[in-house]
Amino acid sequence: MSDLISQNLNMIFKTPKGEKVHALKDLNFTLKKGELLTVLGPSGCGKTTLLNITAGFIRPTSGSITLNNKEIDGPGVERGMVFQQGALFEWLTVAENVNFGLRMKKEDPIKTSKRVDEWLEIVGLKGFGNTPTYQLSGGMQQRVALARCLINDPDLILMDEPLGALDALTREKMQSLVLKIWKETGKTIILITHSVEEALLLGERLYVMAPRPGRIHKEYNLPFASMGLEEDLREIKKNKDFSAKREEILEMIWNMEEEIMGKEI
Amino acid sequence: MLTQIVTFLIFFAVIGCILYGRRLIRTEKVDAVFGNPERALGGTHWVIVGSSFLLLIWLYYSWDIAKGFYPKSANELCQVAKVNDSLLGLKYQFPIEERELKSTSQIKKENKNLKKISIEIQNSEDLNNQQKIILINFINKTNQLIPLLTNVDLLENETKQKIDGITGKINFLTENFQKPDYPFETEQELSERLKAVGEEGGWGITKVNAGSGTIENTIEVPLVPATDRGLKFHVAAQELNLISKEFFKLRNHNPEFKSKIKELKESIKVYRKDLNDNEEVASSYAKNIVKIARRIEFASIYPPNALNKMQNAIIKFDEAQLQAQGGLRFIDIFLFPAGTIIASGPSCSEQGSGRWLPKPSDTFKKFVLMSKPSVGYKDIPLLWIKMVDVSTWIGFILPDWIADVLPGQYPVHTKDGIVKQNFKGAVLKVVTGDFKLLKIPVPYGHIWDSFMRVFLGLVFGIIIGVPLGLFMGLNRFAKGFFDPLIELYRPVPPLAWAPLIISVLGIDNTGKVFLLFMVSLSIMIISARAGASGTQLSKIHAAHSLGASKKQILRYVIFPNSLPEILTGIRVAVGMCWGTLVAAEFLAGTTGIGFVENVAKKYFQYEVIWITIFIMGMLGLLFDVTLRKIIDKTIPWRGKG
Ligand SMILES: Nc1ncnc2c1ncn2[C@@H]1O[C@H](COP(=O)(O)OP(=O)(O)OP(=O)(O)O)[C@@H](O)[C@H]1O
Ligand SMILES: [Mg+2]
Numbered sequence: 001m002s003d004l005i006s007q008n009l010n011m012i013f014k015t016p017k018g019e020k021v022h023a024l025k026d027l028n029f030t031l032k033k034g035e036l037l038t039v040l041g042p043s044g045c046g047k048t049t050l051l052n053i054t055a056g057f058i059r060p061t062s063g064s065i066t067l068n069n070k071e072i073d074g075p076g077v078e079r080g081m082v083f084q085q086g087a088l089f090e091w092l093t094v095a096e097n098v099n100f101g102l103r104m105k106k107e108d109p110i111k112t113s114k115r116v117d118e119w120l121e122i123v124g125l126k127g128f129g130n131t132p133t134y135q136l137s138g139g140m141q142q143r144v145a146l147a148r149c150l151i152n153d154p155d156l157i158l159m160d161e162p163l164g165a166l167d168a169l170t171r172e173k174m175q176s177l178v179l180k181i182w183k184e185t186g187k188t189i190i191l192i193t194h195s196v197e198e199a200l201l202l203g204e205r206l207y208v209m210a211p212r213p214g215r216i217h218k219e220y221n222l223p224f225a226s227m228g229l230e231e232d233l234r235e236i237k238k239n240k241d242f243s244a245k246r247e248e249i250l251e252m253i254w255n256m257e258e259e260i261m262g263k264e265i
Numbered sequence: 266m267l268t269q270i271v272t273f274l275i276f277f278a279v280i281g282c283i284l285y286g287r288r289l290i291r292t293e294k295v296d297a298v299f300g301n302p303e304r305a306l307g308g309t310h311w312v313i314v315g316s317s318f319l320l321l322i323w324l325y326y327s328w329d330i331a332k333g334f335y336p337k338s339a340n341e342l343c344q345v346a347k348v349n350d351s352l353l354g355l356k357y358q359f360p361i362e363e364r365e366l367k368s369t370s371q372i373k374k375e376n377k378n379l380k381k382i383s384i385e386i387q388n389s390e391d392l393n394n395q396q397k398i399i400l401i402n403f404i405n406k407t408n409q410l411i412p413l414l415t416n417v418d419l420l421e422n423e424t425k426q427k428i429d430g431i432t433g434k435i436n437f438l439t440e441n442f443q444k445p446d447y448p449f450e451t452e453q454e455l456s457e458r459l460k461a462v463g464e465e466g467g468w469g470i471t472k473v474n475a476g477s478g479t480i481e482n483t484i485e486v487p488l489v490p491a492t493d494r495g496l497k498f499h500v501a502a503q504e505l506n507l508i509s510k511e512f513f514k515l516r517n518h519n520p521e522f523k524s525k526i527k528e529l530k531e532s533i534k535v536y537r538k539d540l541n542d543n544e545e546v547a548s549s550y551a552k553n554i555v556k557i558a559r560r561i562e563f564a565s566i567y568p569p570n571a572l573n574k575m576q577n578a579i580i581k582f583d584e585a586q587l588q589a590q591g592g593l594r595f596i597d598i599f600l601f602p603a604g605t606i607i608a609s610g611p612s613c614s615e616q617g618s619g620r621w622l623p624k625p626s627d628t629f630k631k632f633v634l635m636s637k638p639s640v641g642y643k644d645i646p647l648l649w650i651k652m653v654d655v656s657t658w659i660g661f662i663l664p665d666w667i668a669d670v671l672p673g674q675y676p677v678h679t680k681d682g683i684v685k686q687n688f689k690g691a692v693l694k695v696v697t698g699d700f701k702l703l704k705i706p707v708p709y710g711h712i713w714d715s716f717m718r719v720f721l722g723l724v725f726g727i728i729i730g731v732p733l734g735l736f737m738g739l740n741r742f743a744k745g746f747f748d749p750l751i752e753l754y755r756p757v758p759p760l761a762w763a764p765l766i767i768s769v770l771g772i773d774n775t776g777k778v779f780l781l782f783m784v785s786l787s788i789m790i791i792s793a794r795a796g797a798s799g800t801q802l803s804k805i806h807a808a809h810s811l812g813a814s815k816k817q818i819l820r821y822v823i824f825p826n827s828l829p830e831i832l833t834g835i836r837v838a839v840g841m842c843w844g845t846l847v848a849a850e851f852l853a854g855t856t857g858i859g860f861v862e863n864v865a866k867k868y869f870q871y872e873v874i875w876i877t878i879f880i881m882g883m884l885g886l887l888f889d890v891t892l893r894k895i896i897d898k899t900i901p902w903r904g905k906g
Contacts, residue, residue: 057806075809087803090902091825100821101811134902145807152811 004031004054004156004188008063011049011214023049025213027063031205033155036182036189036225038203040196040249042257046214047192051158054190055081067156077101080154084161086141088133094144095120095129101152119147123177139170143177150181159191163198172233175201179225196249200224200242201233208249210256218252220245268333268626272324275317282310282317320625328619329626331600332468337495338596339468339486342606343613344498345593348586350610351505352579355512358565359576361583366572371564372411378557379404382550391546399536400550406529407558413522414561417568421519428567428575431512435578438504439585448500458496461489469627485620486606486613497589502611517567529558623872631872632879641710642861642873647880648712652704660698668693712880714856718774719842719888722781726838730786731831734793735823747790755787759845763852772853777846784845785838792834796827829896829903836892843885858884 009027012020023046031037039047052058053065056075065072067079088097095116096103102112120126123143133141142162149157159178163171175198182189193199199206204225210217222245224236236242286308324330331338358367383404386397413419441447450458465487490499533551540548587594597605604617614620623631634640638649673689694700736743754762763780770776800823808822850859858877865873896903 052806055806055810057809075806077810077812079810081807081810083803083807085803087801087807089804089808089822089825091828091900100808100813104808104811104813104817104821132902148807148811154810 003033004065004067004190006030006063006065009050009053009060009065010062011046011053011058012061022213024053024060025215027214027216029207029216031188031190033188034186036191036202036204037207038199038205039190039192039207039209040194040199040253041207041209041214041217042211042253043194045209045211045256047209048160049214051081051160051190051192054156055079055158077105077152078155080149080152080157082142082145082149082157082159082162084164086133086138086145088141088144088148090132090134092133093129094125094131094133094136097133097144098147098151100148115151116147119151122150122181123147137170139166139174142166142174146177146181150185150187155188157187157189159189161192161194164194171198175233178202182225196246196253197237200245200249201236206249208252217256266333267629268324268329268624271625272321272330272333275321275324279314279317279321282314285310286314323622323625325600326602326618327622327624328601328615329624331596332624333626335596335600336468337492338593338600339606339615340489340491340613341495341498341593342597342601343486343488343609343611344490344495344502345586345590346607346609346613347502347611348498348505349607351502351509352583352586354509355505355579356583358512358572359579361576361580366569368415368564368566368569371561371566372415375411375557375561375564376408379408379554382553382557386550389546392550396544396547400547400554403529403533403536403551403554406525407554407561410522410526410529410558410561411566413519413525414517414566415568417571419519419521420517420568420571424515424517424519425571427515428571431508431515432575432578434504434508434511435575435582438501438508439578439582442497442501442582442585442589447497450496458489462487462491465489469624485615488613494589494591494593498586501586513565515565516563517565517571518562526558526562530555621871623875628872628875632876635873635876638710643855643864645856646710648708648710650706650708653707654698654702654704656698656700656702658698659702660696663696665693665696667696711856711858711861712884714774715846715850715858716884718777718857719781719839719846721774721778722842722846723785723835723838725778725782726785726789727835729782730789731793734790734831735797735819735827737790738794738797738827739819739823744794751787751790754783755791759784759841760848760852763845763849767849767853772855777849777854780849781842781846784841788834788838788841789831792830792837793827796830797823799830800826829900832892832896832900836889836896839888839892840885843881843888847881 006027006029009024010022011024012022014020027050039050041047049058053060054067054072056072056079059073072079089100092100095113098116098119099109099112102115103109117126117129120129123146125140125143125147128136128140133144136144142165145162162178163174166174178189178191179202181187191199191202193202200222201224203220203222206220206222207216208218208220209215224239224242227236227239289310324333356362360366363370383401386392386400386404389397392400468486490496533555537548537551597607601617601619604615604619606613606615606619608616635642636647638646641647641649668689671689671692673687675693676684676687676690678684733743733747737747738744759780762783766780766783767776770779804822804826805818808818813821846857847859847862850857851863854860858881862874862877865871865877
């Protein structure tokens with residue numbers, strides 16, 4: 001059993017003014033090993049909060065979340081994280097960034113440099129090892145972040161809008177890369193996105209979350225991720241089933257947003 | 266020579282650059298509209314014009330252009346000043362530069378004084394009538410002295426002859442003065458004078474020879490006449506001095522005047538003697554009247570036309586000397602702005618901007634001289650190298666008690682007067698550094714001392730401030746605990762601490778380094794703290810997820826992330842330390858650039874002051890440029906994260 005299990009997860013933030021924000025309410029889900037979960041939802045529905053709890057950066061107010069039957073009570077190497085803006089260490093080169101986790105474990109630098117080269121090749125950055133990260137484009141930075149996370153061989157990969165800042169073309173390439181890595185490594189992945197298409201394309205499972213309080217509104221099991229491994233992603237987008245689902249979810253989110261706006265007015 | 270070349274170069278550079286700039290403006294792209302910042306780009310030629318102007322103003326107002334083009338003018342003007350000075354007393358007797366004859370104005374003045382006293386006496390309540398009558402009588406008698414002096418009929422023949430004699434001397438001097446070979450110097454006189462000129466040196470710093478004496482005592486303008494024209498004036502001034510002495514010795518006292526004034530003085534003396542102690546007022550009035558009488562006696566009052574010939578002679582000589590000055594007058598007017606040498610009289614010093622604004626050429630020469638290690642300033646070179654044995658440091662580092670705690674006794678001399686070394690004694694030699702090992706060159710001098718103080722203060726500030734600042738940026742306890750301490754001392758201007766610190770830690774290096782340490786510490790703490798608390802949370806999260814421990818996060822994430830702030834802090838700290846140091850060295854100390862300036866200030870060595878200003882500016886710039894280079898090298902990612 002190497003599943004991620006969440007039971008009655010609640011997260012209540014207290015703002016400095018004393019107001020309470022119910023960011024997550026009674027979250028229950030199970031994610032099996034090797035599954036790819038995408039999470040969609042309007043802004044402020046608690047997606048990042050969920051991910052931060054899973055990564056161990058913050059503690060839930062109540063409830064429990066376990067990975068491999070172990071309670072999550074702090075950050076750990078078995079849960080890797082890829083951030084929206086890369087969060088690369090700009091004082092290090094590409095190779096040094098990728099090597100960071102191994103260096104922290106004090107592994108033999110000669111062996112690690114080989115693995116770094118392998119991973120750079122996988123993410124398509126061969127030959128960029130000595131480049132300072134601030135000279136990279138946004139897409140390249142995201143690939144470095146991906147390699148830096150994956151080289152540590154985590155059981156669970158958490159991605160918070162990793163492709164949000166990229167242009168359409170790069171984004172599509174990166175989506176293929178994520179799928180490829182998912183297939184080759186068989187990792188469990190949670191990927192948060194704002195793009196309905198991306199959620200549909202990449203997600204083996206898809207949660208649509210609703211805000212105030214943050215909860216899982218609807219759950220889908222999708223075939224497109226497995227299709228995407230063989231087919232061109234653009235072909236899948238032309239699929240009738242795909243567009244039907246897309247319209248359905250878009251409408252759902254639209255309604256939620258309207259509800260929020262209405263509340264606020 | 267150099268000044269001339271530089272002046273010409275500047276002149277042509279300015280003209281050339283202005284012409285170039287004007288041509289550029291005409292051919293400039295049309296789309297560069299007014300207000301477009303691009304119009305202000307690439308104006309090296311205007312920079313040249315600007316700095317040239319600055320230099321030109323410096324050259325001009327420090328009288329360096331005068332010195333460069335007319336190096337002898339100062340010496341000659343000094344001789345002219347001597348003549349002016351000698352002539353002054355004589356000229357004042359006549360309406361040459363004044364409105365009226367000296368005699369006239371004297372008479373007017375004393376009449377006024379007498380009138381004033383007589384009114385005072387008549388209105389006085391402290392005097393009885395009898396006293397008043399006597400005092401008024403004295404006043405009248407004093408008044409009657411004046412006509413005795415101004416009456417031509419009473420003028421004695423002897424006095425007349427003497428006046429004629431003086432007039433003749435002046436005329437003779439004028440005549441000689443206009444001769445080209447005046448003052449008829451003999452070969453021997455010439456060689457002696459030239460020798461004196463050589464010994465005295467030129468205007469400003471013209472002789473640069475080693476030996477620290479030269480730096481402290483350089484004369485401004487040489488006194489001994491170096492040129493023929495100068496000599497003419499110099500000798501004429503001497504003769505005029507004699508003539509004027511003779512004139513002022515002359516008294517226009519005819520027998521009648523003599524007897525009258527004697528009588529007056531006697532009667533006042535008798536009157537005062539007979540007065541009681543309580544009649545002080547009358548006595549003091551009588552005394553004042555005698556004073557006026559004496560003034561009339563020595564005022565050189567002559568009959569109205571008695572000195573006419575002499576006046577003409579003086580005017581003639583004045584015209585002759587003005588003519589002999591020739592172009593010198595124009596040099597004085599145009600090349601000695603904001604002052605003149607002539608105003609100094611026979612003392613031959615620069616009066617005006619030439620005095621406090623050192624000449625670029627002098628400053629340069631003095632700088633070259635001061636840079637020589639054998640000269641330096643106050644027997645210490647600005648920056649030089651000396652050989653120091655490593656053993657001194659070993660002796661400094663090893664504490665002396667190591668030898669004391671060893672068993673046994675230090676060697677005692679025997680009855681033969683021989684001291685036999687033993688082990689304990691040998692150890693003492695080692696720990697006190699009393700042995701020879703190997704000599705290595707070590708820099709020293711004023712600049713080095715100042716530099717080392719800043720460097721040490723900064724290093725201690727960094728070593729303690731950076732960890733403390735990082736700690737404070739990450740830990741609630743540390744922030745709360747150290748914040749009050751730092752906020753208490755930081756807002757106080759560093760120099761306000763200086764007297765306290767110097768009196769506790771001494772005027773030498775310890776005090777100053779500690780002061781600078783205090784300055785740099787607060788800056789380093791604040792910048793390191795800002796760096797630490799400014800670390801992006803996502804980077805820390807990433808590092809946590811990658812398995813970094815607390816220590817590793819500090820070492821590999823927070824520290825490099827704070828590096829830009831820390832280095833900027835160092836740059837600020839260097840500037841602050843540099844400023845504080847110079848001021849601290851002003852307060853106390855025996856070495857350092859600030860010390861040099863302070864001493865120079867005491868002795869009005871304006872060149873040295875300007876040199877220290879220049880050195881400090883250059884060093885400050887050097888520090889800043891070096892640090893900027895280091896910053897660019899070590900944190901190329903700055904502002905790009
Ligand atoms: N530290 C915090 N203190 C108080 N409230 C917080 C805090 N962090 C998040 N929240 C609140 O919790 C709710 C969920 O935030 P979260 O960042 O998880 O949203 P999100 O779904 O990731 O939104 P987005 O799509 O815009 O990133 C929001 O209403 C937010 O205001
Ligand atoms: Mg978010």
